[in-house]
Amino acid sequence: xxxxxxxxxxxxxxxxxxxxxxxxxxxxxxxxxxxxxxxxxxxxxxxxxxxxxxxxxxxxxxxxxxxxxxxxxxxxxxxxxxxxxxxxxxxxxxxxxxxxxxxxxxxxxxxxxxxxxxxxxxxxxxxxxxxxxxxxxxxxxxxxxxxxxxxxxxxxxxxxxxxxxxxxxxxxxxxxxxxxxxxxxxxxxxxxxxxxxxxxxxxxxxxxxxxxxxxxxxxxxxxxxxxxxxxxxxxxxxxxxxxxxxxxxxxxxxxxxxxxxxxxxxxxxxxxxxxxxxxxxxxxxxxxxxxxxxxxxxxxxxxxxxxxxxxxxxxxxxxxxxxxxxxxxxxxxxxxxxxxxxxxxxxxxxxx
Ligand code: NAD
Ligand code: IPM
Ligand code: MN
Numbered sequence: 116x117x118x119x120x121x122x123x124x125x126x127x128x129x130x131x132x133x134x135x136x137x138x139x140x141x142x143x144x145x146x147x148x149x150x151x152x153x154x155x156x157x158x159x160x161x162x163x164x165x166x167x168x169x170x171x172x173x174x175x176x177x178x179x180x181x182x183x184x185x186x187x188x189x190x191x192x193x194x195x196x197x198x199x200x201x202x203x204x205x206x207x208x209x210x211x212x213x214x215x216x217x218x219x220x221x222x223x224x225x226x227x228x229x230x231x232x233x234x235x236x237x238x239x240x241x242x243x244x245x246x247x248x249x250x251x252x253x254x255x256x257x258x259x260x261x262x263x264x265x266x267x268x269x270x271x272x273x274x275x276x277x278x279x280x281x282x283x284x285x286x287x288x289x290x291x292x293x294x295x296x297x298x299x300x301x302x303x304x305x306x307x308x309x310x311x312x313x314x315x316x317x318x319x320x321x322x323x324x325x326x327x328x329x330x331x332x333x334x335x336x337x338x339x340x341x342x343x344x345x346x347x348x349x350x351x352x353x354x355x356x357x358x359x360x361x362x363x364x365x366x367x368x369x370x371x372x373x374x375x376x377x378x379x380x381x382x383x384x385x386x387x388x389x390x391x392x393x394x395x396x397x398x399x400x401x402x403x404x405x406x407x408x409x410x411x412x413x414x415x416x417x418x419x420x421x422x423x424x425x426x427x428x429x430x431x432x433x434x435x436x437x438x439x440x441x442x443x444x445x446x447x448x449x450x451x452x453x454x455x456x457x458x459x460x461x462x463x464x465x466x467x
Pocket of ligand 2: 187188202203206207363397399
């Protein structure tokens, strides 16, 4: 067995609840042991101390092999928490500083899982795709500002940053993933018909990098049309590469159509391994159900599976996925279970 040091940031709302279950599963699998450092970052710490992510804490976090995160952010509209303060100051700061340029978001309809998709849609084929969402650029960089704030003449800009360097590296990662999958298909999702400047750099780099991957079939969809196909023919997708904001939006939709946001996992990957990668569910802190043991911890558990895979424990990762698939298949019987009961059930299957 190998031992790894992981930083654990439960965060806000249901974050700590689902993270506790993911940790149970990590503790249960053979082959790896984990030395955990817990960080109490999030809304509570901010309200008590005014701190969001002190530099010293960031430096400590850097020294770990990986990060497991729950969710960050308060109840939308909370007067004590400025909008975006935690999202930008904690979550996005980690993604940017640790160069998580690949935000990997797999979507799969697991056997027997209920989805809102019509039978005619499900009949079109197996749904198993992965979104490679760019994680360090786009409209997320804080490149904008406001003038004449609060007046009828207020003007606000939020400029999308797209560098050839940043686009090329995420596109190459997506092609590499597509080339390693049976269907070898890559779909660029963008809005090149309107966002012509950013669109040009994405299109050019997909074309250029694509020359290195002649075995990969390349497709393009405008993002609005991509949402149509996510609802009407998700089987058409294999690997999707897209910018930070489009990727955020289509992966919530992908989660909803493949069995619910409670199942959607993600990894914020630094493929060059110059800093630890970070694993978290796609969902947020869900203030509406926080503290009630109602949250589904499966997304957090599958994210822990992605962490295992990233650290080279492919058998353990497969074991976690198998345990989830078995648990999902057993779910139809009985009513809803508490968060901890789901975690216990999956952990015992993953250990067995
Ligand atoms: P959300 O994902 O927290 O919740 C959307 C809906 O999905 C809610 O009804 C919620 O109850 C439900 N839901 C989410 N996770 C669930 C789970 N595991 N099991 C069952 N139901 C679940 O999105 P939101 O309401 O837009 O955002 C709430 C807060 O979370 C905001 O502050 C937002 O900024 C933050 N957020 C953080 C992250 C993150 O940390 N990565 C992601 C998204 C949103
Ligand atoms: C996500 C979240 C974040 C994002 C927010 C909370 C900054 O929605 O992880 O999907 O937009 O990336
Ligand atoms: Mn999101």
